[in-house]
Amino acid sequence: MLRVRFAPSPTGFLHVGSARTFIFNWLYARHNGGTMILRVDDTDVERNTEASLTSIFEGLSWLNLSWDEQYRQSERLALHRQMAEAIFATGLAYRDFTPAHEGDSPKPIAVGPPLSRPGEPAPKPTEGARQGGGAWLFNPGAREISREESDRRAAAGEPFALRFRVPREPERIIRFNDAVYGEQAKSTADIEDFALLRSDGMPTYHMASCADDADLRISHIIRGQDHLTNTFKHVLIFEAAGAALPQFAHLPLLVAPDGTKLSKRKHGPVVSVTTYRDAGFLPEAFVNFLCLLGWSPKNDQTMMSRQELIGLFSLEGINRANAVVNFKDVVVQPLSPPVVALPLKALGGPPLSLPGLERQGGGFLSSEEMFDPKALWLNAEHIRALPLDDLSQRLLPVVREAGFNVLPEYMLRITPLVRERIKLLKDVLTVADFFFVDQLPPYNPAELIPQKGDAAMALKALKKAHEVLANLPAADFKHDTLDANLRAAAQELKLKAGQMFQPIRVAVCGRKNAPPLFETLEVLGKEKTLARIEQAIGKVQ
């Protein structure tokens, strides 16, 4: 029975790296008909918050990801302690009565004899941490305390941490096979006596995680590569507890353009899944994008539906090198002097604004700056692949949230005009804004003047257009009729099509770049069209 788990610790919003880890686990389970388990690793009471847990659920639900079983580590503490005690009973763990944090790195007080190899001199304590090489033996005296003394002090109520007694003499080579990174080996001389239980009785991550993985019969542990070296400790725990070793598969890390691990603290909103949701990514596109970081179907496919991903996914397709999420460094490194936000490319409207993404010194980051261009492209691809009514339904809430009370039927008519022009759902606000308002926001009248023309030409075109369109029954405000009439008018005025159409476009849309004119007029309707042309005439005069 194949069983995989995703085990987030609720210490912040859902991280894109975590989301990808979930997805890979989920894909593996769904591909093989296995069981997907969500386990909340909340043993760190200091840092866990319920708000964080809520945000993780929110993120997963937006991505439309499902799981079959759910657990919470804080409800399974008895199990963890039980397994820790079982290990203690075998002699493979010992009580360390050193007060908490007194032995923490890098304070030199903990030095003691490092686990130096024969022949290597031990470093002097004053030299600081680990200069002699090898792993650190925490609080060396603690390991040697007799069982009698240990029992006595414990019975007296003295607090202690439980540490794993890593085999020292003879030193052993711990081995495991990783589905992605291959055969792994490490000497016990390089593994420190790590803690199993804290002095308050709470299990550490290593203990809780292994106890649960064993108890829940997890068959495959698919997780970030930052756990690769921890795995040796886990192998030790599994062994000591007499549990079967699961198959490990470590995933390359998601890194920032500067190569460092993506972190909430350093890279802020660009690592939060909610940022992508709020910016108007389609969940299916975002999942697609995440899958392409560190995994390949090896068949040159880039755009994949969820079903295709499930069908194509395999551990063999996972890459070993870290993958860069290619956002612009300005996101994390405020520029000085401050730079004005770039407008969205090709879209006349204001740049995308999202909370937390204000640029230092004012302005907002554009979507091209904060998102990986491939993510943007993939999102556009998925948008274009959506049926019109589906896309329209997803656009509607975005528009309404921006304060425009648009009817579903109207949205459906606008949708085909924006479908090929937006990369993010939110782009609809800058691409189709003129459909939503009664009054066009102010624009530069000079825009009304066509190529190789002057104000007189603009005026002539606008007046003629108004005349022609006014004579058209509202029912004839259809693409073909508009096309025929306006072209005829252009010919009559001896204007090129573009020279005729641009003034009208600017009059109606308030900018030069917009969806095709006749479709636009058709959707906008006779009344608004004429009103806007009249206003434009006023501006030119």
Add this chain to the structure above:
RNA sequence: GGCGCUAUCGUCUAGGGGUUAGGACGGAAGAUUCUCAAUCUUCAAACCCGGGUUCGAUUCCCGGUAGCGCUACCA
């Protein structure tokens, strides 16, 4: 410092002892159109360095370098 991992166009990646080193994004140029977008065509762009093994290495081995990760009573 110690240990582990990694290294193909700017980015995501395919490939693998002999290839014009493939694809995608992004970039450039052109076609098309009433603008924009979409679409189509074309172009530029990569095997970290040094040794070995071999008739032949980008590919296998070793070393170096660089990057990353771990090295907590965090996860």
